[in-house]
Structure formats: C-alpha cells, structure tokens
Amino acid sequence: MEETMRNQRIPEMDSIEELAAFWDTHDLTDFEDQLEEVTEPIFVRGKPAIVEISLKPSEIQRLKRLARSEGIEEASLLRRWIVEKLSGASSAAKPQKRTRRG
Numbered sequence: 001m002e003e004t005m006r007n008q009r010i011p012e013m014d015s016i017e018e019l020a021a022f023w024d025t026h027d028l029t030d031f032e033d034q035l036e037e038v039t040e041p042i043f044v045r046g047k048p049a050i051v052e053i054s055l056k057p058s059e060i061q062r063l064k065r066l067a068r069s070e071g072i073e074e075a076s077l078l079r080r081w082i083v084e085k086l087s088g089a090s091s092a093a094k095p096q097k098r099t100r101r102g
Helices: 002-006 016-024 028-034 057-070 074-092
Strands: none
Touching (some): 057 074
C-alpha cells in the first residue's frame, strides 16, 4: 500500500473544499518528492499605520477601566471599537438613488 501512495500525484484543484477533502485523507509525507521549498514569503503583511487621538483625562480613566474589565490593553479595546464601527459603516453605506423633482 505504501508503494501505491508514493506513485500518486498531488492533484491540481482550484476548489479549497476539494483540496481540504484530499488532504483530510492523505499524508503530506507521502508526497515529499513533489514538494518545492518556498524561499520567498508569499504574503507580506503591510506595516500598520499609527493614529494619534486626544482624550480628556476623564475619558482616559473610563477607557482604562473598561479595558481592565475586559482584561485587555487600552489600545486593543480602541482598535476593536474602531474595526467594529468601520465594519458597520461599510455595510450601512449603500448608495442611495437620487430622484429628480421636476
């Protein structure tokens, strides 16, 4: 059986589901002779931008209390809020049709 596995080729598929099903039933080590070493990164994450905001001392204290209650840093809480707001804004920002009044 092991010899039969070694004669198999890695299938070329465009479907993630098909590839997942294939690798669920096969072992990567059976295809070592067909693998290529990747020497350059395929995905490089861009450096995040830093945004500075001004808050009143009372707002900073409230922010610190909220972050502490969630067990995270203030910056992480702010980032979560901003990402949530941006996600909601992008789904709510649908183009509106303009009508002419004559």
